[in-house]
Amino acid sequence: MMQQIEQLTDGRVRMGPGTMYGVLKNLLEKGWIKIVEEAGRQKIYGLTTSGYEVCLAERARLSQVLQHANDLLKGATDEKIQTLPK
């Protein structure tokens, strides 16, 4: 999972095992994920309904943020940048 995160973000987000462990604990406590399979010592985690809802809500929030940025930067052109103070 840690490698997947790194690949997905082109190496921008790196997940150390100490951080990852804390994140998983936190998500479990919140009930957003749960252990769906335990193969020996390996644990497979899966989203719960509330976790899925949180993901959707977060996606909506982020797309709203993007929308705001687009609105604010509407008509941003190279010429306009030239007129701004350095």
Add this chain to the structure above:
Amino acid sequence: MKKFKLYLNDETEERWVNEMSRKGWQLTKFSPFVYTFEREDTVYTYRNEMITQRPNRSEYFAFLEETGVEIVHANPFWAYYRKAGTEESFELFTDTSSTKRYLEKKLQTYWITLLFLLISMLSLFLIPNIVQEMTHPVTASVMIGFAVLEVLLIVAIFSIIYRTKKHLRSL
């Protein structure tokens, strides 16, 4: 090979252990002052962690091992881990909030240790007739030796607290 060293700062100690690894000496065991190394040419990155505040240690270690981390050695207070590869490839904590939480827990342990030391030092005065006893040269020198040791430990812990706080502020 055994090396005898005294490190007050775990971050400096970790740097030294990694330098030793670059030279082909791999840490396999540690206890206060004594570090055991074995000759091996693999390049490892070592990380240490204070684990006094880890509630479910075996579960945590199992998790680390699953991510390809090797538990080199652990005592009830500290653990050393390693992973083959360069220093950038293995970091325990990679974001500000988890690093901060770890440093804060470390600070908490240091404060508790300090409190414990201060109490044990003050409790010397609870020994009956301590002032009269101090006239006896043997008792006096044992007492003074003990007090000096305690003061040194207290100063050391203060300096660790100072450095940890500085690190926290820089985040």
